[in-house]
Amino acid sequence: xxxxxxxxxxxxxxxxxxxxxxxxxxxxxxxxxxxxxxxxxxxxxxxxxxxxxxxxxxxxxxxxxxxxxxxxxxxxxxxxxxxxxxxxxxxxxxxxxxxxxxxxxxxxxxxxxxxxxxxxxxxxxxxxxxxxxxxxxxxxxxxxxxxxxxxxxxxxxxxxxxxxxxxxxxxxxxxxxxxxxxxxxxxxxxxxxxxxxxxxxxxxxxxxxxxxxxxxxxxxxxxxxxxxxxxxxxxxxxxxxxxxxxxxxxxxxxxxxxxxxxxxxxxxxxxxxxxxxxxxxxxxxxxxxxxxxxxxxxxxxxxxxxxxx
Amino acid sequence: xxxxxxxxxxxxxxxxxxxxxxxxxxxxxxxxxxxxxxxxxxxxxxxxxxxxxxxxxxxxxxxxxxxxxxxxxxxxxxxxxxxxxxxxxxxxxxxxxxxxxxxxxxxxxxxxxxxxxxxxxxxxxxxxxxxxxxxxxxxxxxxxxxxxxxxxxxxxxxxxxxxxxxxxxxxxxxxxxxxxxxxxxxxxxxxxxxxxxxxxxxxxxxxxxxxxxxxxxxxxxxxxxxxxxxxxxxxxxxxxxxxxxxxxxxxxxxxxxxxxxxxxxxxxxxxxxxxxxxxxxxxxxxxxxxxxxxxxxxxxxxxxxxxxx
Numbered sequence: 001x002x003x004x005x006x007x008x009x010x011x012x013x014x015x016x017x018x019x020x021x022x023x024x025x026x027x028x029x030x031x032x033x034x035x036x037x038x039x040x041x042x043x044x045x046x047x048x049x050x051x052x053x054x055x056x057x058x059x060x061x062x063x064x065x066x067x068x069x070x071x072x073x074x075x076x077x078x079x080x081x082x083x084x085x086x087x088x089x090x091x092x093x094x095x096x097x098x099x100x101x102x103x104x105x106x107x108x109x110x111x112x113x114x115x116x117x118x119x120x121x122x123x124x125x126x127x128x129x130x131x132x133x134x135x136x137x138x139x140x141x142x143x144x145x146x147x148x149x150x151x152x153x154x155x156x157x158x159x160x161x162x163x164x165x166x167x168x169x170x171x172x173x174x175x176x177x178x179x180x181x182x183x184x185x186x187x188x189x190x191x192x193x194x195x196x197x198x199x200x201x202x203x204x205x206x207x208x209x210x211x212x213x214x215x216x217x218x219x220x221x222x223x224x225x226x227x228x229x230x231x232x233x234x235x236x237x238x239x240x241x242x243x244x245x246x247x248x249x250x251x252x253x254x255x256x257x258x259x260x261x262x263x264x265x266x267x268x269x270x271x272x273x274x275x276x277x278x279x280x281x282x283x284x285x286x287x288x289x290x291x292x293x294x295x296x297x298x299x300x301x302x303x304x305x306x307x308x309x
Numbered sequence: 310x311x312x313x314x315x316x317x318x319x320x321x322x323x324x325x326x327x328x329x330x331x332x333x334x335x336x337x338x339x340x341x342x343x344x345x346x347x348x349x350x351x352x353x354x355x356x357x358x359x360x361x362x363x364x365x366x367x368x369x370x371x372x373x374x375x376x377x378x379x380x381x382x383x384x385x386x387x388x389x390x391x392x393x394x395x396x397x398x399x400x401x402x403x404x405x406x407x408x409x410x411x412x413x414x415x416x417x418x419x420x421x422x423x424x425x426x427x428x429x430x431x432x433x434x435x436x437x438x439x440x441x442x443x444x445x446x447x448x449x450x451x452x453x454x455x456x457x458x459x460x461x462x463x464x465x466x467x468x469x470x471x472x473x474x475x476x477x478x479x480x481x482x483x484x485x486x487x488x489x490x491x492x493x494x495x496x497x498x499x500x501x502x503x504x505x506x507x508x509x510x511x512x513x514x515x516x517x518x519x520x521x522x523x524x525x526x527x528x529x530x531x532x533x534x535x536x537x538x539x540x541x542x543x544x545x546x547x548x549x550x551x552x553x554x555x556x557x558x559x560x561x562x563x564x565x566x567x568x569x570x571x572x573x574x575x576x577x578x579x580x581x582x583x584x585x586x587x588x589x590x591x592x593x594x595x596x597x598x599x600x601x602x603x604x605x606x607x608x609x610x611x612x613x614x615x616x617x618x
Contacts, residue, residue, distance in 0.1 A: 123456045135554075139455070144448050146556020146589065147432045151448070153586035156553035158546035160470050163583045171553070172584060237467035241550065244465035244480070245444075247455020274472045275481060277462035280455065 001056035003308065005300030006047055007107075008032075008040075008062050010077035010131075015047050016297040017055060022115075026051070036079025041086070045093035058099045059304030060090060061107035061296040065150050073101070077131075100307035104128070105152050106143045107299025108289070109136030112252050114302045116290035123248040126289070127154065127239065128255035133174045139246055159237050177234040179210040179257035186213045186227045196223055214260035232264055236271025243276040243284050254289030262288040310365035312617065314609030315356055316416075317341075317349075317371050319386035319440075324356050325606040326364060331424075335360075345388025350395070354402035367408045368613030369399060370416035370605040374459050382410070386440075409616035413437070414461050415452045416608025417598070418445030421561050423611045425599035432557040435598070436463065436548065437564035442483045448555055468546050486543040488519040488566035495522045495536045505532055523569035541573055545580025552585040552593050563598030571597040 002025060007014045009032070017026040028047065033039040048058060064075035071087030078084075090099045102110070109118065109126035118124035122141040128134050133155035137144040144151045155174030167175050175181050187205045190196060198221045203212055216224035239251050253265060269286045291298050311334060316323045318341070326335040337356065342348040357367060373384035380396030387393075399408045411419070418427065418435035427433035427447070435445040442464035446453040453460045464483030476484050484490050496514045499505060507530045512521055525533035548560050562574060578595045600607050 123460075137554075139448060139453050139460070140451060142449060142451070144453075144555065146448070147558045148556055148588065148592055150586065150589050151432075151554060151556040153553040153556070153589060156584065156586040156589075157550050158584040159467060161468070161542060161546070167584070171586065233470060237470070241466050242554075244462040245446075245460060245551075245554065246453065247457055247460040247462070249456045275465065275467040275476070277459065277465040277480065279457065280459050280462060280465075283457055 002054055003301050003304040004051045004055040004058045005297045005304060006044065006058065006060045007296040007300055008044065008060060010063050013043055013047060014297060015051065016294070016301060017051055018301045036081060040078055040081070041084065041089045044086070045089060048090060048093040052094050052097050055097060057304040057308030058090070058094055058097055059300035059302065059307065060086065060099065060101045061104050061300040062086065062101060063104050066101050066103045067149055098307050100303040102299065102303050103149070104296050105134040105136035107136070107303070108254060108295040109138050109252070110143065110302050111291050111295040111298030112289060113138060115298050116295065117252050117287045118250045121249045123246060124250040124252065125242050125246060125248050126252045126254060126295070129178060129253070129258040130256040131179050132170060133178045135242065137246065154238060154242070157238050157241060159234055173234060173238050177231045182210040182213050182227055182231055182257070183208050185230060186223055189223045189226055193223065198223060200224060210257050228264070232267050233271055236268045237275055239268060239286065240272040240275035243272060243280050247280045248284055251284060251286050252289050253286065254292065254295055259292070311363055312610050312613040313360045313364040313367045314606045314613060315353065315367065315369045316605040316609055317353065317369060319372050322352055322356060323606060324360065325603070325610060326360055327610045345390060349387055349390070350393065350398045353395070354398060357399060357402040361403050361406050364406060366613040366617030367399070367403055367406055368609035368611065368616065369395065369408065369410045370413050370609040371395065371410060372413050375410050375412045376458055407616050409612040411608065411612050412458070413605050414443040414445035416445070416612070417563060417604040418447050418561070419452065419611050420600050420604040420607030421598060422447060424607050425604065426561050426596045427559045430558045432555060433559040433561065434551050434555060434557050435561045435563060435604070438487060438562070438567040439565040440488050441479060442487045444551065446555065463547060463551070466547050466550060468543055482543060482547050486540045491519040491522050491536055491540055491566070492517050494539060495532055498532045498535055502532065507532060509533065519566050537573070541576050542580055545577045546584055548577060548595065549581040549584035552581060552589050556589045557593055560593060560595045561598050562595065563601065563604055568601070
């Protein structure tokens, strides 16, 4: 019998059906309704009904926090999803088919462990760098969840004194090295370097994104190089901290923003080697996500499978 | 039937016998033989033989890393204990009585969870500040061990750029805020403040310890206040990082150096509140160790009990 994985993102909804043999047999996706709330719930219900008759179990990956005990979701990028009762909504659409839900960060590392770069690992961490930063952590074979299902909020890691207001809304590490953080630093450096005449200056501060910075970095743009060099330092320090704290076998880097940074992994490792507990550092490899944008879907299918027996 | 806990420290060996009802029925201790190696093993064997006929199970807490698979110990402060076969040595002395071993950091948090300030917690962390800094971490009800039993090396946490040579041997956080780090900073500030005429200047740089700094702090000594203020900042940042990463119910502060710092816990919390993920921060309490120097002994007795059934 087949299994269905659903990945709810901030802007789209994707689904993947897996055969019992582990092959992808169908994919679907649609753009998310921007009004949020129940309209997004209806989109998920529709996706479930499209597949429910053909699958043994359904898993859903959500962009935020899944409160296991209540069956509700907090998703900062979906309107009115502060405490959305997704489990009840999904179950109503799924009928007799069981439904499991987990946070995106947990699904990423579960997906990599099942079919990606963390196979056979009992101790592995997925650092997801997107608009924000979070980590999915498997320690001793189990996902680290914490007392309120919000463990892995590594974007809040303190990595540099003194505290500044810029950290108020998203934390020090995220403020410095997320997609938004990269764009913000490039804007600041462009502004502070009057004699700079490169590409980033012509984009205009409002429109500048981390994608522009990575593109300029490829062309050895001066501001882009200084920006990315600082991000590498922060990514290295944060990864080092996770190595010292968890003694994992693998650190997997992924997420929407991290894609173009895959080539920087050797430099990130070099930075981490300065900081981390040396024995733990020797025992870990740093790798890119093998599943890319599908990591959440694979994780969702995995939790569907594990919830089916 | 009774249980025996043995706490191997860097300078002494302590034992505590617990009745089945949970009462302490006997205690013993001796100074550790400084020649290390087998002589320390013999002291442990002697301690075991003193009690073995009267107990159902024995637990040993060791100052370093216990390699579960090999049954060996790495203890940096005991000579020739790079890979000491303690399990085999202890079993030879214990005869038919089962023996369990764990690292001090794991025993601290297990002890606090059993009889101290982390009772009924499935997510709790013990930050041990002594000559060095380490953490015992319970996540989802289980001790976080890592791939090579060296998880919890939080003394290596990166908390401030740029990297300096001072971090080479023990890591950034430990270099800044362990007992040695506190003494080192006070020495530096004393040296850099020529007009300072307080108590710490008269002790002499070689002899100055964190204990002297805490004593001077009580008397509002200027150098001591600046030193401790910086330690509070680092302790707060490190605790914040553990809160964001683990979403625990409790952070327990203990260890030989931390004793006199118990009164600073509200200030450490205030610092952590700046940095940590806010929801996780609201859900955690910061508390001193309830068991103090006995935390390791309680943890050792607990692993003995759990290994007896």
